[in-house]
Amino acid sequence: MEELPYALLSHSGGSRGLPKHYESIVKQHFHIVYLDEFNNNKELYAPKVQALLLWWHLPVVTKELLESFPNLKVVSSSGAGVDHMDLKLISSYGIKVTNTPGVGNDATADMGMALMLASAKNVVEGHGISCSPDTKDFDFNWVGDDITEATLGIIGMGSIGYSIAQRSKAFRMRILYYNRNRRPVEEELAVGAEYCNTMADLLQQSDFVMVVVKLTPETHNLIGREQLQLMKSTATLINISRGQVIDQDALVDALKCGVIKSAALDVTHPEPLPRDHPLLKMKNLTLTPHIGIATDKTRRRVLEKVVLGAIGIIKGLPVTGMVDVL
Missing domain, CATH: 3.40.50.720 (NAD(P)-binding Rossmann-like Domain)
Structure with missing residues (x-):
């Protein structure tokens, strides 16, 4: 059986982390590494992580974070907006960016x-x-x-x-x-x-x-x-x-x-x-507190597209939701 690639997420649960009951969506295609887990064992996880999955803008993609992963191929972000990312910075490392337009x-x-x-x-x-x-x-x-x-x-x-x-x-x-x-x-x-x-x-x-x-x-x-x-x-x-x-x-x-x-x-x-x-x-x-797409059905569809966009890039498949870097 093919070994699943690793994906980094910020954290589990809380007000901004990935809900625990959504983890199964990610685990169909990735091993999940959360940021604290990564920081506690960088030598093990740094070469394994191929995808950053941004769940409502977290983790924040910085130069330091990008340089932590020598084999990173894709940053896949939830939502249609990309104003929270430095696209030119990410692109300068040869990393692709995907998002989820249309889902919400x-x-x-x-x-x-x-x-x-x-x-x-x-x-x-x-x-x-x-x-x-x-x-x-x-x-x-x-x-x-x-x-x-x-x-x-x-x-x-x-x-x-x-x-x-x-x-x-x-x-x-x-x-x-x-x-x-x-x-x-x-x-x-x-x-x-x-x-x-x-x-x-x-x-x-x-x-x-x-x-x-x-x-x-x-x-x-x-x-x-x-x-x-x-x-x-x-x-x-x-x-x-x-x-x-x-x-x-x-x-x-x-x-x-x-x-x-x-x-x-x-x-x-x-x-x-x-x-x-x-x-x-x-x-x-x-x-209201930015809850436009805050329904369970929509959030699940968003995460599915985040995951499929990331795994598609890793496997070299056609991907919808590719972000152009001007």
Whole structure:
């Protein structure tokens, strides 16, 4: 029987380590070495490790770590984003990089819809009022917003953005989108989406603005003071991409001064925010802890793709999810 190659992971369990009940997915193709185990016996494991498996960005890939493994062939990372890795550094050692684009599309799109609905329907505030020991009566003149037949502006019409459009069609929403490249007309017609030539046009018309872009130098602070000022004062901003895509200082001011009605975020920078961050004091903010793809089914599929990408590189097989290093 062929000896399985070795893969390094950061640690088992806890809030960021590989869940113990997921280990069997890795063990189908690899012997697992955790970082503490490696550090306690470097001479044994250093030449054996051929893959680094990053489970939610850990371990952090440094020059020192890369130089510890003379036979390392691949860094395989969970998630679609690669902004947590120095790709040029990794590539300089002749090491391939894989990730898991597309696996979490549906779960992330579901999260975008959940945030939009929760914000519009005052779900979090309503829960607090309903459970509060101080509540004696309900204010039936307190109202939320309609989703049905409202205008949704999607910034970033990739696969996740398109999945959101598909869901939004069921609410009879008017769907606008802004993207680097326009979608084929037949895809627009399938969801009833209208292309906007400028982001400003989308911002001015939308009741809900959903940000679904990759973090790049071009999208850093994509939504700043100027863009927030273009939005309706009754609009809600939703971010399911990366925290750095929005200027958080500008967002605090916009929420505080009524430039926009509310915001719903699954991502911030940093994560978590410092406990004294002014965003946490905003009553018109719905905030969740980056749980867009946090379902058991999706997480298992992500890990399977991480493992298959790594073992594919080691065996010289065709691999989907290869990351290009520019």
